[in-house]
Amino acid sequence: MSNLDQIAKLAGFSKATVSRVLNQSPHVSHETRTKILKIMQEMDYVPNRNAISLSKGQTLQIGIITSTINEIVLAFLDSFVEIAGQYSFQTIIYTSGEDKKKELQAFEDLKRKRIDALVIISCVNDTDLLSTYCKYGPIVSWQRMEHTAIRSVAMDQYEGYMLALQHLIQKGYTRIANAFGRPSSINTQSRQRAYEHIMSEHNLPILQHWNHSSIYNIRDGEQVVRDLLQRRDEFPEAILCANDYVAVGILCEARRQSLSVPEDLAIIGFDNTELAHTMGITTVQNPIMGQAQNAFFMLSPQLIGRQMELHSLEYSLIERTTT
Amino acid sequence: MSNLDQIAKLAGFSKATVSRVLNQSPHVSHETRTKILKIMQEMDYVPNRNAISLSKGQTLQIGIITSTINEIVLAFLDSFVEIAGQYSFQTIIYTSGEDKKKELQAFEDLKRKRIDALVIISCVNDTDLLSTYCKYGPIVSWQRMEHTAIRSVAMDQYEGYMLALQHLIQKGYTRIANAFGRPSSINTQSRQRAYEHIMSEHNLPILQHWNHSSIYNIRDGEQVVRDLLQRRDEFPEAILCANDYVAVGILCEARRQSLSVPEDLAIIGFDNTELAHTMGITTVQNPIMGQAQNAFFMLSPQLIGRQMELHSLEYSLIERTTT
Numbered sequence: 201m202s203n204l205d206q207i208a209k210l211a212g213f214s215k216a217t218v219s220r221v222l223n224q225s226p227h228v229s230h231e232t233r234t235k236i237l238k239i240m241q242e243m244d245y246v247p248n249r250n251a252i253s254l255s256k257g258q259t260l261q262i263g264i265i266t267s268t269i270n271e272i273v274l275a276f277l278d279s280f281v282e283i284a285g286q287y288s289f290q291t292i293i294y295t296s297g298e299d300k301k302k303e304l305q306a307f308e309d310l311k312r313k314r315i316d317a318l319v320i321i322s323c324v325n326d327t328d329l330l331s332t333y334c335k336y337g338p339i340v341s342w343q344r345m346e347h348t349a350i351r352s353v354a355m356d357q358y359e360g361y362m363l364a365l366q367h368l369i370q371k372g373y374t375r376i377a378n379a380f381g382r383p384s385s386i387n388t389q390s391r392q393r394a395y396e397h398i399m400s401e402h403n404l405p406i407l408q409h410w411n412h413s414s415i416y417n418i419r420d421g422e423q424v425v426r427d428l429l430q431r432r433d434e435f436p437e438a439i440l441c442a443n444d445y446v447a448v449g450i451l452c453e454a455r456r457q458s459l460s461v462p463e464d465l466a467i468i469g470f471d472n473t474e475l476a477h478t479m480g481i482t483t484v485q486n487p488i489m490g491q492a493q494n495a496f497f498m499l500s501p502q503l504i505g506r507q508m509e510l511h512s513l514e515y516s517l518i519e520r521t522t523t
Numbered sequence: 524m525s526n527l528d529q530i531a532k533l534a535g536f537s538k539a540t541v542s543r544v545l546n547q548s549p550h551v552s553h554e555t556r557t558k559i560l561k562i563m564q565e566m567d568y569v570p571n572r573n574a575i576s577l578s579k580g581q582t583l584q585i586g587i588i589t590s591t592i593n594e595i596v597l598a599f600l601d602s603f604v605e606i607a608g609q610y611s612f613q614t615i616i617y618t619s620g621e622d623k624k625k626e627l628q629a630f631e632d633l634k635r636k637r638i639d640a641l642v643i644i645s646c647v648n649d650t651d652l653l654s655t656y657c658k659y660g661p662i663v664s665w666q667r668m669e670h671t672a673i674r675s676v677a678m679d680q681y682e683g684y685m686l687a688l689q690h691l692i693q694k695g696y697t698r699i700a701n702a703f704g705r706p707s708s709i710n711t712q713s714r715q716r717a718y719e720h721i722m723s724e725h726n727l728p729i730l731q732h733w734n735h736s737s738i739y740n741i742r743d744g745e746q747v748v749r750d751l752l753q754r755r756d757e758f759p760e761a762i763l764c765a766n767d768y769v770a771v772g773i774l775c776e777a778r779r780q781s782l783s784v785p786e787d788l789a790i791i792g793f794d795n796t797e798l799a800h801t802m803g804i805t806t807v808q809n810p811i812m813g814q815a816q817n818a819f820f821m822l823s824p825q826l827i828g829r830q831m832e833l834h835s836l837e838y839s840l841i842e843r844t845t846t
Contacts, residue, residue, distance in 0.1 A: 261628070269592075269600050269616075277592050281618045290625045293592075293616040295604045302613045305584070314637070418797045452801040474741045475798075478775040 207243060211236045220509070227509060258316045261290045262499070265306040266321035267298045271417075272443055273321050275473070276342055279492035280319060287496070287504060289316070298324045307333040317499045320350070338502040340495045344386040353494040358390040360484045360515035361440065364468045365398045367482070367517050368438050373466055374402075377410035377436035379424050379446050388413070388442075395440075410436050421449025425457060425465075438466035438523070444476040444483055451481060451522060467522040480521035487513045530566065534559045543832070550832060581639045584613045585822070588629040589644035590621045594740075594768055596644050598796070599665055602815035603642060610819070610827060612639070621647045630656040640822045643673070661825040663818045667709040676817040681713040683807045683838035684763065687791045688721045690805070690840050691761050696789055697725075700733035700759035702747050702769050711736070711765075718763075733759050744772025748780060748788075761789035761846070767799040767806055774804060774845060790845040803844040810836045 208215040213232060220228045221236045228236075262284050266273055281291040292315060296303035303325055310318045310333055320341035323330060331349035333339060344354040368376055378395060380388045399406050409431060412424050421441065428435055441447040447469030451461055459465050469476045469483035476483040490511040497508035531538040536555060543551045544559045551559075585607050589596055604614045615638060619626035626648055633641045633656055643664035646653060654672035656662060667677040691699055701718060703711045722729050732754060735747050744764065751758055764770040770792030774784060782788050792799045792806035799806040813834040820831035 269597060269604065271594065271597065274592060274594065274597060281592065281620065285618075285620045285622075285625075290628055291618050293618070295608075295614050295616070297604065297608045299608075302608075305613055418801045422801065448798070449801055452803075475771070478741045478745065478772055480775075 203243070207236065207239050210243075211239050219506070257313070258503075259314060260288055261292050261315045262317045262319065262496075262503075263292050263294055263306045263309060263315040264319045264321060265294045265296060265303060265323060267296050267303075267324065268322075269293070269295060271445055271473075272471075275471070275488040276321060276492045279489040280495060283493045283496045287500075289503070296324070300325050310339070311336040313337075317503055319495050319499075320345075338499045340498045342491060342495060351498055353491045353498065354387075355487075355491065355513055355515070356390055357387045358394045360470065360486060361391040361394040362398065363515055363517045364440050364470070364484050365394060367519065367523065368440075368466065368468070369398065369402060369404075371466070371523060373438040373523075374404050375407075375410075375435075375437040376404070377407075377428065377439040378412065379415040379421065379439060379441045379450065380411065380413045381416055381442035383413045391440075407434055407436075409434070415442050415446050417445050418449035418452075421446040422453035425450055425453040425459075429457060436465070438462075438468070440468050441470060444469035444471050444473040444481060447481050447483065447522070448475055448479060451479065462521070462523050472518050476518070476520070482520045482523040483518050485516045485518050487511070487515070526566070530559065530562050533566075534562050542829070580636070581826075582637060583611055584615050584638045585640045585642065585819075585826075586615050586617055586629045586632060586638040587642045587644060588617045588619060588626060588646060590619050590626075590647065591645075592616070592618060594796075595766055595794075598794070598811040599644060599815045602812040603818060606816045606819045610823075612826070619647070623648050633662070634659040636660075640826055642818050642822075643668075661822045663821045665814060665818060674821055676814045676821065677710075678810075678814065678836055678838070679713055680710045681717045683793065683809060684714040684717040685721065686838055686840045687763050687793070687807050688717060690842065690846065691763075691789065691791070692721065692725060692727075694789070694846060696761040696846075697727050698730075698733075698758075698760040699727070700730075700751065700762040701735065702738040702744065702762060702764045702773065703734065703736045704739055704765035706736045714763075730757055730759075732757070738765050738769050740768050741772035741775075744769040745776035748773055748776040748782075752780060759788070761785075761791070763791050764793060767792035767794050767796040767804060770804050770806065770845075771798055771802060774802065785844070785846050795841050799841070799843070805843045805846040806841050808839045808841050810834070810838075 204215055204218055208218045213236065217228060217232060218236055221233050264280065284291050294306040303323055306318060307330060309315050317338045320343055322343050327345060327347035331347045334349050339350050341350050341352045342354060345352045380391060382388055415421065415424060439450060441450060447467050450467055454461055454465050461467060467481060469481045470486060472483045472485040490513045494510045497510050500506050500508045527538055527541055531541045536559065540551060540555060541559055544556050587603065607614050617629040626646055629641060630653060632638050640661045643666055645666050650668060650670035654670045657672050662673050664673050664675045665677060668675045703714060705711055738744065738747060762773060764773060770790050773790055777784055777788050784790060790804060792804045793809060795806045795808040813836045817833045820833050823829050823831045
């Protein structure tokens with residue numbers, strides 16, 4: 201009788217349920233999980249992942265490829281390193297600086313079995329080229345991918361942005377500006393669609409100089425406020441931000457310019473970072489940790505021989521003091 | 524005549540000066556640098572680093588080992604990736620989660636020539652063991668090292684902390700609290716020494732519950748304010764923080780608790796991040812970019828066959844609105 205069978209028998213649950221607990225599936229009740237974990241602890245049960253890996257010739261290293269390391273990718277990186285570590289895998293982060301050749305190094309390392317799997321945070325090479333590497337090991341992406349060979353854990357930001365827009369409109373704001381990120385990204389395009397849909401649905405005005413693009417960080421956010429103040433008679437009532445850092449920059453600069461928030465300008469961030477929490481910024485909770493865990497779970501059949509249930513993820517609006 | 528000789532001749536400077544420009548030494552005037560760079564551009568001069576590297580059997584990859592990826596190490600990582608990229612090297616970041624075995628993977632990769640050099644951000648293995656890997660390739664550390672075999676780019680935080688303390692005392696603050704980081708780190712110990720020296724020198728009080736340890740992030744900072752408010756009659760006039768994130772948490776929580784900053788509580792951060800800038804937090808400018816560049820410069824003799832002049836780095840106090 202295997203250890204798993206014994207645990208199932210002692211706990212009075214099926215082997216599938218025990219397996220679900222091991223795989224951290226959300227579809228197990230808290231009580232069941234606690235009971236099974238207690239029995240595992242009593243039995244001193246440790247899933248012998250190293251043994252599995254050695255027999256498969258694995259390196260126990262997973263690569264992540266990213267063009268840069270910044271605050272935005274930090275939450276994903278951190279969560280992925282954590283979940284991979286729980287399964288005895290080390291995460292190695294390749295930086296490319298958007299250099300195609302450096303980016304390919306990570307894919308070549310997958311080919312040469314220097315790493316067991318690869319996670320894409322951002323890439324600049326042609327997706328058709330990158331997908332030819334799928335035969336060497338599992339690849340998943342946080343970036344939205346156009347190629348079906350590489351699965352993505354990305355969520356459609358249309359939904360998240362729509363939550364923020366609906367919140368503003370319910371509160372009676374009608375003059376709504378945007379601080380968008382990279383214009384070419386699928387995420388930005390989804391946000392733009394949500395904005396255009398809702399504004400036209402409610403017959404609300406869209407002024408061209410309310411739409412800012414390539415806004416990424418605190419300094420960019422500060423500049424947006426100064427730019428908007430150039431046309432004081434056409435000043436918006438609210439602004440949606442590419443991320444919480446941009447929202448922090450806008451909030452601090454607005455206060456320096458003697459604007460009251462939310463009376464003169466309402467602000468909504470994106471991601472729900474610790475900064476949005478401490479500064480009381482209304483934001484969209486982006487389940488980045490869940491996406492990072494899903495990335496590992498998608499790799500798991502090939503890494504640890506187990507199919508793992510993906511988290512079902514949703515955005516939610518966190519209302520604070522800036523709206 | 525080599526390309527370098529030609530450039531020197533055309534520019535009217537010595538070959539050493541041209542070399543200094545190539546090596547981004549700060550000891551070249553702006554005018555000289557501009558003139559030499561212009562000539563290089565006219566000559567279409569590109570230092571052929573790839574050619575050098577291939578002949579040496581290099582991988583053009585530099586490893587960085589860190590226990591975690593967080594906001595504090597981000598600035599160093601980012602600057603190192605940038606400077607290494609300028610010299611055609613890709614940076615690969617190994618995460619260890621403070622696991623000794625995973626940490627050693629990075630050192631083993633140096634031994635197996637999978638990487639050309641290694642930079643330590645944080646490590647938990649015995650320094651004597653780690654220094655045995657120096658024979659396989661150059662190793663430098665951001666973390667302060669007790670072993671002389673591994674050079675460190677770290678600065679003595681005693682100096683930086685002293686600047687902040689002197690600033691407070693000059694402003695008339697006498698009841699000064701601390702939110703220190705990791706108690707066992709050499710940095711924290713240096714800060715503690717600075718605090719004890721200056722307080723005893725000025726015969727100022729040190730209350731035990733003013734000294735908080737293991738304070739790392741925004742949430743920790745918020746908690747410090749709530750803890751200090753437990754003894755309102757012994758509330759400090761000022762607090763020095765482990766880093767700017769802690770200062771942000773303290774500032775936001777102080778305001779929520781209806782404390783005026785700096786009237787009821789003065790706050791000084793550390794590092795001078797973008798957050799301290801936008802929120803107007805007085806802080807200590809920590810030249811992290813310079814330290815990251817120095818890390819690359821220390822590796823450069825073995826990586827690119829060039830001795831590079833290290834930046835001479837100093838802390839400075841950035842006075843803003845929280846003191």
